Amino acid sequence: MELHQLRCFVAVAEELHFGRAATRMYMTQPPLSRQVQLLERGLGIQLLERNNRSVKLTAAGQGFLRDARHILAFSDQAADGARRLARGEAGSLTLGFTAVSAYQMIPQLLARAADELPGLQFTLKEMVSGAQLDALAAHRIDVGFVRQINDRDALDAQLISREPLLVALPSNHPLAQKQAIAVRDLDQQPFVMYAPDEGRYFYDCIAGLFAVTGVTPRYVYHLGQTHTVVSMVKAGLGLAIVPASATQLHRGHLEFRPLEDAHLHAELYIVSRQDNDNPALPAFKGLVQALV
DSSP, X not given: OOXXXXXXXXXXXXHSOXXXXXXXXXXXXXXXXXXXXXXXXXXXXXXXXXXSSOEEEOHHHHHHHHHHHHHHHHHHHHHHHHHHHHHTSEEEEEEEEOTGGGTTHHHHHHHHHHHHOTEEEEEEEEOOHHHHHHHHHTTSOSEEEESOOOSOTTEEEEEEEEEEEEEEEETTSGGGGSSSBOGXXXXXXXXXXXXXXXXXXXXXXXXXXXXXXXXXXXXXEEESOHHHHHHHHHTTSOBXXXXXXXXXXXXXXXXXXXXXXXXXXXXXXXXXXXXXOOTHHHHHHHHHHHHO
């Protein structure tokens, strides 16, 4: 039983006329009749009753017509699905991302993908940048959104955003009256710092600034995630320097100010393995580039 035979049978069964069915199939009538006869022979049953004046379905033909339509519809769906997979419009991707990127960028990206690549399924894994790079090396994720790229030749990396670092402080803090905060204003202030392991990127950036300027805050906590740092500042436990995307976490009693005499920025890269042959990857990366 071949799909072409099924299509010929369905055309005849729906038209109940070999001439009209042949026109519909873009073929002449004798080959069409031959395909239906081969189908009946293969099944060992009669599907059509025909004479010189009419064509009608047998009881078996009526039941088989329903199943034949289902088979043809499924075959069309399978073919379309394969083509969409090959074009990267369907399939699955595992994404790694930092907590800060989840505040705005990742939700916007997934919403855009739902509209433009609805057949693509995502598995999301929140990780710090170092863990993402390890996961890429081990083929556990397809794409990462990381702050820093080490010298890894197997990776394809593209810079997709660059945001300033801001001073976060409680609304009732005296420095909140200023429009911009000088680095020296942070000297001896209680300070919520990133942890040197989980928050390595921000720790190095901020600690480097303090080392260059000779400023020594009083570190009260070392934490790994920006949302936890901001929560401690909001509770009045200290000041902090955080990426501008942390303003998405603003819920009152909290202010953000630019640094007056320093220009710190946090970069975000999209990274993937150069040998990743997932056909959904180019389409997804194209969507990311269009968004940023």
